Amino acid sequence: MxxxxxxxxxxxxxxxxxxxxxxxxxxxxxxxxxxxxxxxxxxxxxxxxxxxxxxxxxxxxxxxxxxxxxxxxxxxxxxxxxxxxxxxxHPAPTYAPGIAAQASVHPEASVHPSATVMPFATVDKGAKVGARSVLYPSAYVGESASVGDDCVLYSAVTVAARCQVGDRVILHSSCVVGADGFGFAFDFEKPEHVKIPQAGIARVEDDVELGACACVDRATTGETVIGKGSKIDNLVQIAHNVTIGPYSIVCAQVGISGSAEIGTGVVLAGQVGVVGHIRVGDMAKIGAQSGVAQNVPDGAMMSGYPAMPHANWLKASVVAPKLGELLKEVRALRRRLDELEKKGQGA
Amino acid sequence: MxxxxxxxxxxxxxxxxxxxxxxxxxxxxxxxxxxxxxxxxxxxxxxxxxxxxxxxxxxxxxxxxxxxxxxxxxxxxxxxxxxxxxxxxHPAPTYAPGIAAQASVHPEASVHPSATVMPFATVDKGAKVGARSVLYPSAYVGESASVGDDCVLYSAVTVAARCQVGDRVILHSSCVVGADGFGFAFDFEKPEHVKIPQAGIARVEDDVELGACACVDRATTGETVIGKGSKIDNLVQIAHNVTIGPYSIVCAQVGISGSAEIGTGVVLAGQVGVVGHIRVGDMAKIGAQSGVAQNVPDGAMMSGYPAMPHANWLKASVVAPKLGELLKEVRALRRRLDELEKKGQGA
Amino acid sequence: MxxxxxxxxxxxxxxxxxxxxxxxxxxxxxxxxxxxxxxxxxxxxxxxxxxxxxxxxxxxxxxxxxxxxxxxxxxxxxxxxxxxxxxxxHPAPTYAPGIAAQASVHPEASVHPSATVMPFATVDKGAKVGARSVLYPSAYVGESASVGDDCVLYSAVTVAARCQVGDRVILHSSCVVGADGFGFAFDFEKPEHVKIPQAGIARVEDDVELGACACVDRATTGETVIGKGSKIDNLVQIAHNVTIGPYSIVCAQVGISGSAEIGTGVVLAGQVGVVGHIRVGDMAKIGAQSGVAQNVPDGAMMSGYPAMPHANWLKASVVAPKLGELLKEVRALRRRLDELEKKGQGA
Missing domain, CATH: 3.40.1390.10 (MurE/MurF, N-terminal domain)
Structure with missing residues (x-):
């Protein structure tokens, strides 16, 4: 060619x-x-x-x-x-439409005739799979869940009950959309961590890509949302009731805690952690491994643990390997000062 | 309603x-x-x-x-x-009991008649599945493994050979109980990392919940144990011979190294790392992203990297963004002191 | 015995x-x-x-x-x-050779007669599985992919299209070889993150072990390589075009960004992050949770965030919990110096 x-x-x-x-x-x-x-x-x-x-x-x-x-x-x-x-x-591969004999499609599910359902993929009761979408082996679309048009669900992907996936979404192998959010209330008397029902859903909008083993939990009530055109890398954790995007980039192994709001066009570099119930503003950029514990203004660049303005982090990074020396230096200064003060008193 | x-x-x-x-x-x-x-x-x-x-x-x-x-x-x-x-x-859903025609249950396996085994789930030789337990599509219960009563194994869950899962346990999609622990001895002469057989098991006690893509490795010898009522979030790594709980909370993306002991009622926040062969005491609380490299006393609150008492961490967090300034300040003090000392000698 | x-x-x-x-x-x-x-x-x-x-x-x-x-x-x-x-x-278990009736092997795939293919495992068109290799339930070997001799692919493992796995390789449950690398170019006008085709492959050499939920992405062009005898733990992220090993050890939850080169006999401890396009030299050892943002020389020991020589890190670790005190001390020194200077001027 x-x-x-x-x-x-x-x-x-x-x-x-x-x-x-x-x-x-x-x-x-x-x-x-x-x-x-x-x-x-x-x-x-x-x-x-x-x-x-x-x-x-x-x-x-x-x-x-x-x-x-x-x-x-x-x-x-x-x-x-x-x-x-x-x-x-490198055009996208084409797939022969149809449901493999070894697949499992519930009689009350709806699979578009142009879709491809490979062996051992399952479409559960009341679920929908749109036009030209492809389910690789062992992909699972749960009860009353929906997958739009032109999606690819690679092997062993889960879209759990009632969750919604838009059009042109790519879900890489073993990613999980709609596991329960992590919510418990402790009963000291039993003792027992009582599970708080996770009754909401996860919604993945159009043009999203989720990496291998990425996890997007369903909401406690309402929705966890991955906004249009956002791209999520492998092994990312997105907790219940988080909203992301549109057009945000979340690199591998990032963890976003419950109810955090990640704005438009944000970039979270690898292994970043974001605590719950805060907002990372539109177009913010967060450096790798940072720990974000407070709201981040729109357009800010933050890095470090805890996250600080990137300029401060650059300076702090230079000092960090010298901390041992710095402590010694301060102690030496104190001794010299003690000496000077003694002399001054003697004078 | x-x-x-x-x-x-x-x-x-x-x-x-x-x-x-x-x-x-x-x-x-x-x-x-x-x-x-x-x-x-x-x-x-x-x-x-x-x-x-x-x-x-x-x-x-x-x-x-x-x-x-x-x-x-x-x-x-x-x-x-x-x-x-x-x-x-939001009551738990109910499931029609029975083994799907497209499931695979070994003739020498034992599945309680009230259990539900969905298409493409596998119960291997000598394995047991208890009353009212549910296996979603592509769940796998390995040879001689056991799953108790009232459990839910979501799609693509693995309970590997000989591992034991108690009653009322929830295993979210793609979590893995009983992969081999990570143990090798290096042979310089070949060279070769020689695999140390991981001959033990993983045991998950009653009322535990494991998140999506959480991994609990089997022990080298003996058991890795997730104690009663502990709750483990998504993408958590639990290495061989670790013991946790009972009633502990391990948030997403935490990693616990081999033979560490996590006590009763401990809370490990997201992305914490715990080194091997140490103990985190009962009721201890460890802040997000902390690196725990030493024993933690009962009831302690620790944060930071390396983990320190939480109060120290709060102060250190305030100083961290000012490290650049601090270094400058110390240098300025040194110059002023040089000057003063010179004057003193001149006097 | x-x-x-x-x-x-x-x-x-x-x-x-x-x-x-x-x-x-x-x-x-x-x-x-x-x-x-x-x-x-x-x-x-x-x-x-x-x-x-x-x-x-x-x-x-x-x-x-x-x-x-x-x-x-x-x-x-x-x-x-x-x-x-x-x-x-603890000798390795033996498996009865053969393809389960409930497995799916494409007529144009090649499975060695001594191999074992369990129920719901899939070997796709043009794929090869070598002698004595074992595919557990729901393992997937994609189109034109190859798996060598004496391998074990545990439950729900993915080896995606065209990827190559050598001999004596162990792939633990739900690990994913060959998901797309994470590459996009932003089009501000649409707006849209345009996917860069990930047209390369992932190649896993002989004697490698990959942990549960470990992810090795395929290259953008060319190959991502896990070199001979390297051992990769659970939940590790290996991005496109990375090369590792031979004989390197990558502990749980490490993340290695695109095009990074990890040399021979390297040890990366748990939760380490490595940025893209750098080299970690042969026999280097990187401490847990470190953030490696620059080339690491052969044989170096580095720790910390950002990674620094291990000796510096040990000292810095001692100072970190005292940063609050250190700041106070420096301020006190400044006040004393102010005082001394005032006196000096007065004299």
Whole structure:
């Protein structure tokens, strides 16, 4: 599947500097790209890789000087353009519609005739699966749950009873939508942790992607919501009554506690923790492993444990490895001061 | 399903201030509650929500002043009373007993006639499933494993060979009881990490709940134990030979290393890490994301990384964002002291 | 299955001090061992347990003084010798070869006749399963994926399309090999996070073990690689294009971001986070919960958040709980200095 560079550039409104007729056979990262492939340069970190790449064409921004023997395709956002062109070479797979003989679809469930239900997938009573959606083996759509159109539920995914999944949602293997929220009240007299019924649902809006083993709990009452176009990575924990997004990015192993509100276009880096009942404002960015215990204003960049403005964190990070020295220094200063004061009194 | 408030109050030994005859149709949080619903107030944080709630009745403690138009139900523990009343409105679902034609039950397995085994669930050789227990699709009960009475194993749950699950246990989707503990001895000469056989089991006692994708490893020898009435949230890691509880609470994404002992009534907040071979004492409380590397005394509150007494952590948390300034300040003090000392010598 | 101690000692080239004819019925930890059992002593931490053990024989290093009534077996590496002897008492289970009637094997898949495919396991089109490998219920081997010889895929494991698993690999329940890497480019105009096709694979080399709910994402292009003999614990996140090993150890809940390179014989303790595009050098050791944001040299020991040389971390850990005091002290020093300077000016 070779395509002329000019055709690809047109797809992304790019301006070619170099040979527009070169045939492109695929896409790759700068370092791995072979002649005949197209790559992209979006981060000065890869300046050297750009200088050495064997790619025949590279998507670049406005201000990258030309290089002989490689065609530049100038675009506003090289990363985005790369995503679009890569999709040309890697179209989504197609699936034969139909329900496998070894699948289990309840007589009162509704599966669109264009959907694909693989062996050992289950669609329970009253559940719905929309057009062209695909259930891999052992996927489970619970009682009265619904999955929209053009979704993919990979192997061993769970969408529990009554939960709602929108259109074009991708649920990776073993992710769990709608397990019970974690709510108990302690009865000292028995003793016993009494379970608080988790009677709400989880709702996953259109264009969301949930990673492998990601968990989105159902609400105590009402809804836990993953807003439109948000992307959630592997092993993320989203507790009951949380709302996220739209268009937020939650990286791997983040944990968000109950009733927290994560705004629009937020980025939570890996392993961040967010306590319950707070709000992380729109467009906020939280650094990896941070512990967010208070409201975060819109647009803020926070890092650290506990989370602090990112600038403070950068300085604190430099001091942290010197804390031992700092303590010694302060003690030395005290001794010198004691000495000076003694002298002063003696004088 | 409307019930008179008086009937509900009687269930929780509550004293009504207001209209005892009001019909209650359901329960909800203060902010979401509608007229006709009952809510609860257990935390001063929600004082404003209490003032604005549209609920017709609210479970409150002893010292909350009355409010016109809302019936107060005075109880000792509003949260606990709410849990009990909520269960009236949200009873556990019932399941038709029997083994689905598409399930797999080994001829030498024993499944109680009142149990429910859904399609693609497997009960392996010599395994037992007790009365009224429910296996959702793709749940797996391994060879010679046992599951007691009144349990629910949601979709894709694993109870591996020989592991034991008590009565009234809830295992959420994709949780894994009894994967091998992580034990290897390095052979430099080959080189090779030689696997240490994990020959023990995991035992989950009565009334335990394990979250989605929670992992409880089997012991190297002997048992890993989740004690009676303990509640474990999603994505928690419990290593080989750990013992927890009874009545402990382990929040999401906590990791507990091998042979650690977590006492009675302990609370580990989200993302806490506990190193191996230590003890966290009874009734201890550990703050979110803390790193526990030493024994924790009974009743202690610890937070931070490394974990320290909570009071120290609160102070350290205030200083952390100022570390950059602190370093500068100390350097400035040193310069001033140098200056003073020079003058002193000059004098 | 009782064996004379002499026979066991010969297996590990051990030298017996004591009764070589004692019959050993099994192995156990020092504290749990019963008469007739063999244990090992590899860490001074267990000195007291060694003194009290009821074991009939103990594997010990060169310099442990003899104790009456217990046979010492002197070896270079007691832990390793224990692993080998334990395997004698706990041989791997055997499985009847064959494909269960309730399994699903695609007509164009290839399953070795000596392999075992349990009910509800699926081997998809073009996939291969090697000799003596075992697929537990609900295991899934995707289209054109391959699993080598002598592997065990426990319940609900996923090996996604085109991914490659070597020989003697153990995949614990619900682990996921080959979910999509987490890559998006933001289109502000739509707005939309555009998915970057994850067209590469994940490759798991020989003798690897992956824990329950561990996730190894497929590469954007090329491969994500878990190198030969590496051992990965439960709930670990390994992002696209990461390479690990050979012979590295990754403990539970570690997260490794995209394109990071983890060298040979590295140890990452529990809950460590590693940012993308950096290298952790051969034989490096990273302490629990550390945040690694920069390259780590070969052989380094690092700890902390952010990760720093372990020696600095030990000192910083001592200071951390005193930060509140330290701030006060510095302020007090400043006041005293103010005072001294005032006096000096007055003089």
């Amino acid at each position: 070779r395509r002329p560079l000019a055709e690809l550039a047109a797809l992304v409104a790019g301006r070619i500097e170099g040979d527009a007729s070169v045939a492109i056979s695929g896409v790759n990262a700068l370092e791995q790209a072979q002649p005949g492939q197209l790559s992209f340069y979006g981060n000065p970190r890869y300046k050297e890789a750009l200088a050495k790449t064997r790619a025949s064409a590279v998507l670049v921004g406005k201000d990258v000087p030309a290089r002989a023997g490689v065609a530049w395709v100038r675009v506003d956002n090289p990363h985005l353009a790369f995503a679009r062109i890569s999709s040309v070479y | 409307r019930r008179p408030l008086a009937e509900l109050a009687a269930l929780v030994a509550g004293r009504i201030e207001g209209d005892a005859s009001v019909a209650i149709s359901g329960v909800n949080a203060l902010e979401q509650a509608q007229p006709g619903q009952l809510s609860f107030y257990g935390n001063p944080r929600y004082k404003e929500a209490l003032a604005k709630t549209r609920a017709s009745a609210v479970l409150v403690g002893k010292d909350v002043p009355a409010r016109a138009g809302v019936a107060w139900v005075r109880v000792d523990n509003p949260h606990l009373a709410f849990a009990r009343i909520s269960s009236v409105y | 009782r064996r004379p101690l002499a026979e066991l000692a010969a297996l590990v080239a051990g030298r017996i001090e004591g009764d070589a004819s004692v019959a050993i019925s099994g192995v156990n930890a020092l504290e749990q061992a019963q008469p007739g059992q063999l244990s090992f002593y590899g860490n001074p931490r267990y000195k007291e347990a060694l003194a009290k053990t009821r074991a009939s024989a103990v594997l010990v290093g060169k310099d442990v003084p003899a104790r009456a009534g217990v046979a010492w077996v002197r070896v270079d590496n007691p832990h390793l010798a224990f692993a080998r002897i334990s395997s004698v008492y």
